[in-house]
Amino acid sequence: MIPSGTTRLSLPSxxxxxxxxxxxxxxxxxxxxxxxxxxxxxxxxQLARFVEWPPVAIAAAPxxxxxxxxxxxxxxxxxxxxxxxxxxxxxxxxxxxxxxxDAEACHVLVLGSSLKESVRLQFExxxxxxxxxxxxxxxxxxxxxxxxxxxxxxxxxSPSAARRKGIxxxxxxxxxxxxxxxxx
Amino acid sequence: xxxxxxxxxxxxxxxxxxxxxDPLATLSLEQLLxxxxxxxxxxxxxxxxxxxxxxVITQEDIRRSGATSIPEALRLAPGLxxxxxxxxxxxxxxxxxNGVFSTKLLVLIDGRSVFSPLYAGVWWDQDVMLDDxxxxxxxxxxxxxxxxANAINGVINIITRKATDTVGNLLTVTAGNEERxxxxxxxxxxxxxxxxxxxxxxxxxxxxxxxVPQFGDTYWGTLQGGFRLRFEPRENQKLLFMGDISQGTGxxxxxxxxxxxxxxxxxxxxxxxxxxxxLGRWEIRHKPGSSTSLQxxxxxVNRESNGVDLDVDILDAELQHRLPxxxxxxxxxxxxxxxxxDRTVGxxxxxxxxxxxxxxxxxxxxxxxxxLAKDRLNLTAGARFEHNTFSGWTVQPTIRAQWTIHRSHSxxxxxxxxxxxxxxxxxxxxxxxxxxxxxxxxxxxxxxEELIAYEAGYRAKLRKNLTLDLAVFRNRYEHLRSSELDSVxxxxxxxxxxxxxxxxxxxxxxxxxxxxxxxxxxxxxxxxSYTGLWIRHTLHSGSTDVLWLAxxxxxxxxxxxxxxxxxxxxxxxxxxxxxxYGNSRYGQRLHFPPTELPTRIQIxxxxxxxxxxxxxxxxxxNLTGNRxxxxxxxxxxxxxxxxxxxxxxxxxx
Numbered sequence: 001m002i003p004s005g006t007t008r009l010s011l012p013s014x015x016x017x018x019x020x021x022x023x024x025x026x027x028x029x030x031x032x033x034x035x036x037x038x039x040x041x042x043x044x045x046q047l048a049r050f051v052e053w054p055p056v057a058i059a060a061a062p063x064x065x066x067x068x069x070x071x072x073x074x075x076x077x078x079x080x081x082x083x084x085x086x087x088x089x090x091x092x093x094x095x096x097x098x099x100x101x102d103a104e105a106c107h108v109l110v111l112g113s114s115l116k117e118s119v120r121l122q123f124e125x126x127x128x129x130x131x132x133x134x135x136x137x138x139x140x141x142x143x144x145x146x147x148x149x150x151x152x153x154x155x156x157x158s159p160s161a162a163r164r165k166g167i168x169x170x171x172x173x174x175x176x177x178x179x180x181x182x183x184x
Numbered sequence: 185x186x187x188x189x190x191x192x193x194x195x196x197x198x199x200x201x202x203x204x205x206d207p208l209a210t211l212s213l214e215q216l217l218x219x220x221x222x223x224x225x226x227x228x229x230x231x232x233x234x235x236x237x238x239x240v241i242t243q244e245d246i247r248r249s250g251a252t253s254i255p256e257a258l259r260l261a262p263g264l265x266x267x268x269x270x271x272x273x274x275x276x277x278x279x280x281x282n283g284v285f286s287t288k289l290l291v292l293i294d295g296r297s298v299f300s301p302l303y304a305g306v307w308w309d310q311d312v313m314l315d316d317x318x319x320x321x322x323x324x325x326x327x328x329x330x331x332x333a334n335a336i337n338g339v340i341n342i343i344t345r346k347a348t349d350t351v352g353n354l355l356t357v358t359a360g361n362e363e364r365x366x367x368x369x370x371x372x373x374x375x376x377x378x379x380x381x382x383x384x385x386x387x388x389x390x391x392x393x394x395x396v397p398q399f400g401d402t403y404w405g406t407l408q409g410g411f412r413l414r415f416e417p418r419e420n421q422k423l424l425f426m427g428d429i430s431q432g433t434g435x436x437x438x439x440x441x442x443x444x445x446x447x448x449x450x451x452x453x454x455x456x457x458x459x460x461x462x463l464g465r466w467e468i469r470h471k472p473g474s475s476t477s478l479q480x481x482x483x484x485v486n487r488e489s490n491g492v493d494l495d496v497d498i499l500d501a502e503l504q505h506r507l508p509x510x511x512x513x514x515x516x517x518x519x520x521x522x523x524x525x526d527r528t529v530g531x532x533x534x535x536x537x538x539x540x541x542x543x544x545x546x547x548x549x550x551x552x553x554x555x556l557a558k559d560r561l562n563l564t565a566g567a568r569f570e571h572n573t574f575s576g577w578t579v580q581p582t583i584r585a586q587w588t589i590h591r592s593h594s595x596x597x598x599x600x601x602x603x604x605x606x607x608x609x610x611x612x613x614x615x616x617x618x619x620x621x622x623x624x625x626x627x628x629x630x631x632x633e634e635l636i637a638y639e640a641g642y643r644a645k646l647r648k649n650l651t652l653d654l655a656v657f658r659n660r661y662e663h664l665r666s667s668e669l670d671s672v673x674x675x676x677x678x679x680x681x682x683x684x685x686x687x688x689x690x691x692x693x694x695x696x697x698x699x700x701x702x703x704x705x706x707x708x709x710x711x712x713s714y715t716g717l718w719i720r721h722t723l724h725s726g727s728t729d730v731l732w733l734a735x736x737x738x739x740x741x742x743x744x745x746x747x748x749x750x751x752x753x754x755x756x757x758x759x760x761x762x763x764x765y766g767n768s769r770y771g772q773r774l775h776f777p778p779t780e781l782p783t784r785i786q787i788x789x790x791x792x793x794x795x796x797x798x799x800x801x802x803x804x805x806n807l808t809g810n811r812x813x814x815x816x817x818x819x820x821x822x823x824x825x826x827x828x829x830x831x832x833x834x835x836x837x
Contacts, residue, residue: 119352140243150559152217161706
C-alpha cells in the first residue's frame with residue numbers, strides 16, 4: 001500500500017481519496033512491512049545526512065555502512081529503503097553484524113532486541129552512531145532513539161553520548177529532536 | 185476505463201513503485217516526521233510526564249551506585265526515607281511514617297505485590313537479581329486509584345528486564361567486610377522467532393552491624409533462583425512466565441520490651457525464610473491503543489523466628505483492558521481478586537487469633553484519560569472500588585491534571601483519597617511483654633487508615649543540560665493506628681497493662697521534594713535533591729496513645745542528597761553519592777524519648793573500570809563510618825553504621 005503521507009502530498013482532491021482506499025486490495029499480492037517501519041527506515045537514512053563523523057572514521061571509507069545487530073521488525077524495511085541510496089556522496093551499504101569484530105567498519109549501528117548483552121557492551125566502545133527503537137535507549141548511553149508518539153515518528157538524541165565518540169549532530173537535527181542527556 | 189481495470193492498473197503501479205527505491209526516500213526529514221503512521225505498538229506512557237511525583241532509577245544508576253541490595257538502590261530516589269535496621273531489616277517510606285513495617289508504601293516486583301497482608305508492610309529481606317532490573321519506578325504520593333489499597337504514601341515498582349534484553353551469560357562476584365560474598369549468575373538465550381528466556385541463581389552472605397552494639401553483628405544469608413520466559417504466539421500477543429524460589433537464614437537481636445523507651449533486655453532471634461512464586465501474563469493488542477492483559481500469580485512465604493511460624497499463600501488474578509474511545513480519550517478498566525490463606529503458629533506471648541484464616545480482596549477500577557487543547561492539557565479521573573474481608577467496600581478516587589505550559593515547562597496537580605487496609609495483625613493478634621508488664625491486643629473493629637492528599641508539581645528544562653523537578657503536597661490523615669489503654673490485669677501476679685489498637689490519631693503532613701540534574705560536561709553529571717517534611721499529630725480526646733511519638737520521629741525533617749557521576753577516561757568511571765539526613769523537629773523540642781538522634785551524613789564512593797565485557801569495581805559505603813540514625817517504629821533502632829568496603833567483578837560472556 002502506498003504510504004498515506006505520499007498520497008496526501010500528491011492528491012489534494014478529496015474525490016480521489018475513495019479510490020485510493022481501493023489500494024488495500026493490492027495488499028495480499030505482496031506482504032509489506034508496516035508503514036511505521038518504513039517511515040522509521042526513511043528517517044534513519046535522512047538523519048544520517050546531518051551527522052558528522054570523526055574524519056578518521058569516514059574519510060577513507062568507500063561506502064557508508066549501516067550495520068544491523070539483533071532482531072527488529074523494521075530491519076527489513078531499512079534494508080529495502082537503503083537500496084540505491086547515497087549519503088553525503090557515499091553509497092549506503094547495509095550489513096548484518098554479530099560481534100564487535102564484524103562491526104569495526106560500521107558508521108551507523110542499528111541495535112534491535114535479543115542482542116547478546118556482552119556484544120552490546122562491546123558495541124558501546126565502537127566509534128559508530130548507535131540507533132535503536134528500544135525504550136529508554138537514548139537515556140541509557142545510546143545516541144539516537146527512534147520513537148513513535150501521537151501517531152508520528154520522531155527521535156530522541158543524546159548529544160553527550162555522541163560527543164564521547166567524536167560524533168556531532170547538525171543544528172537542524174538538534175532542532176527537530178527531543179534532546180536527552182544520558183545518565184553518564 | 186471500468187473500475188476493476190483501473191484498480192488493477194493502479195495496483196500494478198503501486199507494486200512497481202515498491203521495486204524501485206522507496207518513495208519515502210524522496211521526502212525530507214521534516215516531511216517524514218509529519219507523517220501519520222499506523223502504530224502497532226502500545227501507546228508509550230512516558231512516566232516522566234505523568235501527573236504525579238515520579239522518579240525512575242535505571243539499571244545503569246543501580247550499577248554505578250554499587251548498590252548490593254534493593255534498599256541500597258532506593259537511596260538514589262529523591263524523597264524516599266531509607267534506614268537500615270540490621271542485616272535483613274530496613275525501614276523505607278516516602279513522605280513520613282517510617283518503620284520496619286512502613287505501612288504506607290506499596291511495593292511490587294514485576295506486578296506481584298510484596299506488601300505483607302499479615303503485617304501491613306514489606307519485608308526487605310527478599311532479593312531480586314540486581315543485574316536483571318530494568319528500572320525501579322518510584323511514585324511518591326497516593327496512587328491507590330490504580331494500584332489499590334496501601335498505595336497511600338507511595339508505590340515502588342521494581343521491573344525486571346525483558347528476557348530479550350538479557351541474552352548471554354553474566355557472572356558477578358562481590359566480596360567485602362560486610363557483604364562477605366555475593367555471587368550472581370544468569371544465563372539467557374533466545375528461541376524461535378520471538379521467544380527468549382533466562383535463568384538465574386544468586387547467593388549472598390551478609391554480616392551487618394546490629395543496632396545493639398554490644399551484641400555484635402547480625403547475619404543474613406540467602407540462596408535464590410528463578411526464571412523468566414517470554415514469547416509471542418501471534419504477532420499481537422505476548423506470553424510471559426516467571427518464577428522465583430528463595431531461602432534465607434540468619435540471626436538478629438530484638439529488644440524484648442515495650443514501649444521502646446523503657447529499659448529492655450535483648451533477645452537473639454534466629455530467622456528462617458522460604459518463599460516461592462510463579463506468575464503468568466498474557467497480553468493481547470487488538471488495535472492501536474487497545475489492549476487486554478490477563479495476569480495471575482501464586483506466592484508462598486514461610487517465616488520462622490524463635491518459635492513463631494508464619495505461612496502465607498496468596499493467589500491473585502487480574503484482568504486489565506485499555507479502550508481508546510478516540511485518539512484523545514482513553515478508558516482503562518481493571519478487575520481482580522486476591523485470595524490469602526495464612527497459617528500461623530504462635531507462642532504464649534505472641535500469637536495470631538485465630539491462628540489460621542482465609543480472606544480476600546475483590547477490586548474493580550476504572551481510569552478515564554482525556555487530552556485537551558492539542559494534547560497540552562491531560563486530565564485523568566479514576567477510582568478503585570475494593571472489598572476486603574476486614575473493612576468491606578471502599579472507594580479510592582483520584583483526579584489529576586497535567587498542563588504543558590511550554591515545550592520545556594509543565595505543571596501538574598492532583599487530588600486523591602487513599603486507604604491503608606487493616607492487616608491481619610491489626611485485626612487479630614496478641615502480644616505480651618511479661619518483663620515490662622505491657623501487652624497489646626487488637627479488635628476486629630480496626631478501621632482502614634485514610635488519606636486525603638493535595639499535590640502539585642512542576643517540571644522544567646531550565647537549560648539544555650539542566651532539569652528541575654518540583655513536587656509539593658499537603659496530606660490529611662484520619663483514623664491512624666493508635667494504642668489505647670484498655671485494662672489492667674492482676675490475675676497473673678504482677679500487673680499487666682493491656683493496650684488495644686484503635687484509630688484515634690490524626691495527622692497533617694506537608695512538605696515537598698525538589699531535584700535538579702545537571703550535565704556539567706559530556707563526561708560529568710551532577711544531580712541533587714532536597715526533601716522537606718513536617719508532620720503534626722493530633723490525638724482524639726481520651727486517647728492514651730504513645731505510638732505516635734515513634735512515628736513522629738521516624739523521618740528526618742530535612743534530607744539532602746547529591747550524586748556525582750564522572751567518566752574519568754574511556755573505561756574509567758567514578759561515582760560518589762552524599763546523603764544528609766537532618767534532625768527531627770520533635771526530637772529537638774520534646775527531648776523525649778531520651779535518646780540522641782544526631783544528624784547523619786553518609787558518603788558512598790565507587791571506582792569502576794570496564795573494558796569491553798568485563799568490569800572491575802572497588803567501593804566504600806558509609807565512608808565516614810557514622811553510627812547514628814532514626815527512630816523507627818516500634819523500637820529504638822539507630823541505624824547501624826560502619827565503613828564498608830567491597831570489590832566486585834562482573835563478566836558478560
